[in-house]
Amino acid sequence: LRLRNGLRQAIDRGEFVLHYQPQIDLASGAVTGVEALLRWQRPGEGLVMPGRFIAQAEESGLIVPIGEWVLAEACRQAMAWRLEGLAPVTVAVNLSAAQFARGGVEAVVQRALRDSGLPPDGLELELTESILLNNTEQVLAVVQRLKGLGVRLSVDDFGTGYSSLSYLKRFAVDKLKIDRSFVADLLTDADDGAIVRAIVQMAQGLELGTIAEGVESESVAHRLAELGCREAQGYWFARPLPAADLAAFLRQRA
Numbered sequence: 001l002r003l004r005n006g007l008r009q010a011i012d013r014g015e016f017v018l019h020y021q022p023q024i025d026l027a028s029g030a031v032t033g034v035e036a037l038l039r040w041q042r043p044g045e046g047l048v049m050p051g052r053f054i055a056q057a058e059e060s061g062l063i064v065p066i067g068e069w070v071l072a073e074a075c076r077q078a079m080a081w082r083l084e085g086l087a088p089v090t091v092a093v094n095l096s097a098a099q100f101a102r103g104g105v106e107a108v109v110q111r112a113l114r115d116s117g118l119p120p121d122g123l124e125l126e127l128t129e130s131i132l133l134n135n136t137e138q139v140l141a142v143v144q145r146l147k148g149l150g151v152r153l154s155v156d157d158f159g160t161g162y163s164s165l166s167y168l169k170r171f172a173v174d175k176l177k178i179d180r181s182f183v184a185d186l187l188t189d190a191d192d193g194a195i196v197r198a199i200v201q202m203a204q205g206l207e208l209g210t211i212a213e214g215v216e217s218e219s220v221a222h223r224l225a226e227l228g229c230r231e232a233q234g235y236w237f238a239r240p241l242p243a244a245d246l247a248a249f250l251r252q253r254a
């Protein structure tokens with residue numbers, strides 16, 4: 001209850017911040033995008049990671065206003081970087097199933113784009129398999145309308161859900177984010193190697209992009225490139241960074 005009350009007040013008090021983790025094109029080394037990751041600067045407790053409050057935010061429905069803030073802030077920041085003259089990168093935002101269930105997500109996205117001036121193709125929405133497995137006409141219609149806005153869609157934590165592949169046919173997603181549980185031991189675990197290879201080959205056949213999460217070493221990055229994976233994200237390249245540090249990272253690599 002204390003957590004829920006704290007969460008409820010956190011938006012008004014400006015206690016949420018976004019950190020941004022770079023996404024790297026494995027062939028060129030260029031930064032193609034950043035993933036926005038929520039943190040809570042809770043008074044007296046320092047920086048609280050989403051693992052400690054997202055579930056509660058989802059159960060209480062507070063994820064709806066929090067998610068609205070995340071979308072607005074991520075679009076605002078991405079446009080601010082462009083106006084500062086940094087090379088344009090896509091900003092990826094995580095969406096919860098609850099944001100879909102409550103409806104209105106399309107209007108929220110539209111407003112964030114309009115208020116910020118960010119071009120729609122500068123925003124990527126990360127959908128979970130649990131959203132897409134809810135294979136109803138309603139979800140299909142929402143995804144199609146989001147797609148119609150011109151934003152990009154990716155499937156987060158790909159491979160960890162119930163792995164019904166039929167939704168890839170139904171939903172017009174652009175990219176699969178290969179879950180870090182398959183990436184961490186890529187070089188030593190033959191099963192993980194086979195899974196990543198299969199995901200990449202399937203994605204190529206479906207003309208979907210691929211990004212590997214949780215890349216923590218150069219050797220894993222190298223192997224992913226060999227397997228044909230397009231992009232990567234992980235501590236090897238950079239941790240999630242505060243906005244100012246991310247801008248410095250972009251400038252330094254340009």
Ligand code: G
Pocket residue numbers: 036037038049050051054063067070094095096240
């Ligand atoms: O950043 P790590 O930074 O600890 O994130 C942990 C988890 O929290 C990830 O699974 C991520 O998808 C989720 N998460 C981070 N930021 C957000 C957000 O803004 N909205 C939602 N719904 N989930 C988020």
Ligand code: G
Pocket residue numbers: 021037094156157180213214215216233234235236239240
């Ligand atoms: O949305 P998602 O579950 O994918 O959120 C990404 C999570 O992964 C965040 O908690 C982020 O801090 C974390 N993360 C990012 N890069 C790495 C990495 O290289 N290794 C590990 N273990 N976690 C990572």
Ligand code: MN
Pocket residue numbers: 035094126156
């Ligand atoms: Mn994510």
Ligand code: NA
Pocket residue numbers: 156157158177179180213
């Ligand atoms: Na993920």
